[in-house]
Amino acid sequence: MAFLQSVKLVFALLALTTPSWAVGVAPGQIKNFVTFGDSYTDSSYYPTADGGYAWPTWAAMYGDLNLYGFARSGATCSNLLTYRPFPPIMGWQLPAYLNETNNGTLELNPEETIYTIWIGTNDLGVNALLTGSDAPATSIVEVRQCAIDVLKILYESGARNFIMQNILPLDLTILYSNYSYPNTYWDLERNTTEWNVYMKELVRAGNEITSLMLDALVPTLPDAHIASFDSHGLFTDMYNNPQNYFNGTAPHNVTGCIHSCVYTVDSTAEPACTIANGTDADSFLWYDELHPSQQSDRIVAREITAVMTGESNQWATWLS
Template sequence: MLGSLACTAALFASVVCGVGVHPGQIKHLVTFGDSYTDVVSTGDQGVAWPAYAAGYAHVALHPFARSGATCSNNLTFRPFPPVFESQIPLFVTEKANGSLKLPADETIYTLWIGTNDLGVSALLTGSDPGVSLVDVTECMVNWVKVLYENGARNFIFQNMIPLELTILYAADSYPNRYWAFERNTTEWSIIMQEMTRSGNKLTKLMLQALAPTLPGAHIALFDSHSLFQDMFDHPARYLNGTAPLNVTGAWNACVTTIGGTALECTIFNGTDRDSFLWADELHPSEQADRIVAREIALTLEGKKSQWATWLS
């Protein structure tokens, strides 16, 4: 349960529940992650979900997420600011020099990472030999431990979306701005489905084991995977644009030739964009991000979101 309602778990309960945060408690939101969360280089080419969530919940936003990031460049290298080698050090520096003052009980921290770690030029294409899905998920969960050691006490861990539903990893995908080379699209889609589901299961188990070892910590698991699957399956519940609802295309879709020598884009404008689940071949639309923001805001406020479960 959420808010101040504690779970009265039976001896053989299949889930671990916690009390979470209280209504009115949280005043600050600190975000880590990649382009799904970056408020400057936004994946949706609009207003990123943290800005919406902070507004909905009336909290101050402190954004550290950076586009292109992975959990650690020591695992899956990309020339972008990763969580562990860039985002966390910047947070620690600002906290140490006094430019960032965050009361522990009034601050909540979020992480949404994994899309770049699992995808092209990373685990999917084998560009990091010797690195496994277990390594990457351990890195994700270690974010909680490191921030806890730096005074954080309230966390929202956002799991990975069903990436096989994005155009880039769909079975009927096409050459695009993110991958313009030959590939077996069906194989990619199946592998991505397996990796996101397995990775999410691993992080859930790891978080459930970690939570009791961190006194005073409150950890929420936000089920982005199920939320996006529901948006895909029932778009009329979530999308509200002026074009026909569309969960398999994007409002900014660009087809290339093999090798990427040509680019033909179909672009929708204005409120038509809110009819799409995807902004482009990889990123959720701004309307999808508004839904994420709405549910995260409920969690920040100590209210019930069907997509969030407090583990402690």
């Protein structure tokens, strides 16, 4: 009995001290992170879709990490499922990453590198699942399976540490709200209540499907460390409790946006645009009708950085 207890103690200590055996990553383990996704994550230009720096740029600064950004604005997971004329993960971002690692341009130690995947906004939205895509047989199931496949391909290429970010509550954005108006992203007639209800169901179903798929995937990937990050929960909390997150000089605002442009249906007239300037902008959840604000992105960066640096975080669950 004493021998068995000693063996159990040894394995328990190894689980705590050896990153490849433990759940999650250890403090100080991660030095690099690689991003895949859409405009919510695209750090390749400035100002980005949030009017400033994308969250990965802030995270690299907060965690003193090296950022390798492959996310691109407008992206879907795969243009074979939901086509948009932008660089998708499967057709462009992932091949670009694999090409750089295979030809030696990019050399990353797997133990010291973590990969983030945040995709779905454009798959679910206008000109895709919400309004009908070019591939009518595509459903939310195929779209979320694609995101899981991205993780599997990265694992097969040697990656071992991952953060899968679920879809934020798109029904709370101005574009898909029940009080929406003609804007930059959709200036035609539509039933705003119907869009709001449908988008809420698409997001909830998509996130639950992703969670179930991840649970099934984890046991098949030895030595992988996979975190599920609840972007939906974080943004819902920011929406419901803005006083805990926003510190601008204007009143807290979660139903409007910093850069709003109201179009007139069936008109060539210029839109009526309003912009919140200076420190007033830090009071807003949304930058425009679809994208999070700079302050929101700093919050995302803070929370994701905590996960990457091995700290406990209420929005992340390590599955392996």
